[in-house]
Amino acid sequence: QVQLQESGPGLVKPSQTLSLTCTVPGASIPTGYYYWNWLRPPPGKGLEWMGVISYSGSTYYSPHLKRRTYIARDTSKNQVTLQLRSVTPEAAAVYDCAASKTLNLGGTAEKLYDYWGQGTQVTVSS
Numbered sequence: 001q002v003q004l005q006e007s008g009p010g011l012v013k014p015s016q017t018l019s020l021t022c023t024v025p026g027a028s029i030p031t032g033y034y035y036w037n038w039l040r041p042p043p044g045k046g047l048e049w050m051g052v053i054s055y056s057g058s059t060y061y062s063p064h065l066k067r068r069t070y071i072a073r074d075t076s077k078n079q080v081t082l083q084l085r086s087v088t089p090e091a092a093a094v095y096d097c098a099a100s101k102t103l104n105l106g107g108t109a110e111k112l113y114d115y116w117g118q119g120t121q122v123t124v125s126s
Contacts, residue, residue, distance in 0.1 A: 002028040004097050004117035011123050017085045018124075022097030022117060024078040029115060031055065035100045036080040038071060039108060040093040047096075047108040053080060060105055087124050094119040 008020035022038075024031055038050040051061035053071045061069050070083040080097060098113035110116075 002115055004099065004115055006095060006097050006117040006120035008095075008120055008122070010121055011125060012087055012091075013126050014088055014124055015086055017083055018087050018091060018122060020082045020095055020097075020120060020122070022080045022082070024099075026078075029099060031075065031078055033101065034114070035103050036071075036073065037098045037100060037104070037113065038080075038082045038095060039098060040095045042093065043090060049104070049106045049108050050082070050084075052100075052103065052105070054103065060103070062106065089124045092122060092124045094121050 002025065005023045005025060006020060012018045032055045035052050035054050037052040039047050040050060041047050049062060050065055051059060051069050051071050053059045053073050059071050068085045073080045084091060096119045097117045099115040100113045104112045
């Protein structure tokens, strides 16, 4: 099973911008046919869907994160990036990227996604 690879700084200071990258290894997944999502579990809660970028470049975001979130892609590098601005300590979580064949706005059930990464831990501290 192909696994996506998340990466980024493990530590971010409050009020700064969190930047993460999700890399599709090699040519293992036809990136032009999937939706690329970012999810995280807020403290003490279940998984939260943050946003998605489609194979055509369209983006959709969770309403309460929309003003602070930006998702982009670099098809030449097989990468999808997440930026979350003005982070607070509540942003500390394991961030996951996941690929789906269908557009799942807000969906968090594992069965909705075809590929997952291993997750990357982010700590928010000064």
